[in-house]
Amino acid sequence: MIGKPKGAKGGGRNRPEKIHQTIDLYPQYCPNCNSSLTELKAYFVYDRKLTDLSREKDEVGAYGVLRIRNIQQNIHRRKCPVCNYWVYPDQGLFKNARFGPGLVAYIMTKRIRFCMTYENILEEMEDIFGYEFSVSVTEIIN
Numbered sequence: 336m337i338g339k340p341k342g343a344k345g346g347g348r349n350r351p352e353k354i355h356q357t358i359d360l361y362p363q364y365c366p367n368c369n370s371s372l373t374e375l376k377a378y379f380v381y382d383r384k385l386t387d388l389s390r391e392k393d394e395v396g397a398y399g400v401l402r403i404r405n406i407q408q409n410i411h412r413r414k415c416p417v418c419n420y421w422v423y424p425d426q427g428l429f430k431n432a433r434f435g436p437g438l439v440a441y442i443m444t445k446r447i448r449f450c451m452t453y454e455n456i457l458e459e460m461e462d463i464f465g466y467e468f469s470v471s472v473t474e475i476i477n
């Protein structure tokens with residue numbers, strides 16, 4: 336992240352309060368020896384919350400509408416019986432992201448297709464979704 340976000344309000348951004356979806360993540364196999372871990376007991380380690388955008392059917396199922404979703408991921412670990420090594424679920428690229436792939440893709444599309452500035456994209460999204468994106472631009476592209 337480059338410098339302090341401009342226009343950031345004191346006290347930081349409101350954390351997502353309402354959770355729309357909870358996902359439990361488990362490691363499926365050991366990356367070291369490839370043993371399957373699916374039958375083993377899993378231990379909850381921590382949870383993380385991220386904000387994503389998803390396309391859903393509207394009330395009458397006629398149109399796809401974009402909705403902001405706060406997702407809580409529960410991370411569980413399992414111990415590989417062969418390596419005696421704790422294995423965590425693979426969270427890929429979005430391991431430390433506060434924003435899900437749907438939201439990032441949406442912003443990138445606007446950026447590339449319409450050559451909008453990140454500031455304008457965020458403003459427009461606040462209008463559409465009624466959600467306060469008091470986030471810095473660098474947080475999204477990082």
Ligand SMILES: [Zn+2]
Binds near residue numbers: 367370415416417420
């Ligand atoms: Zn192993």
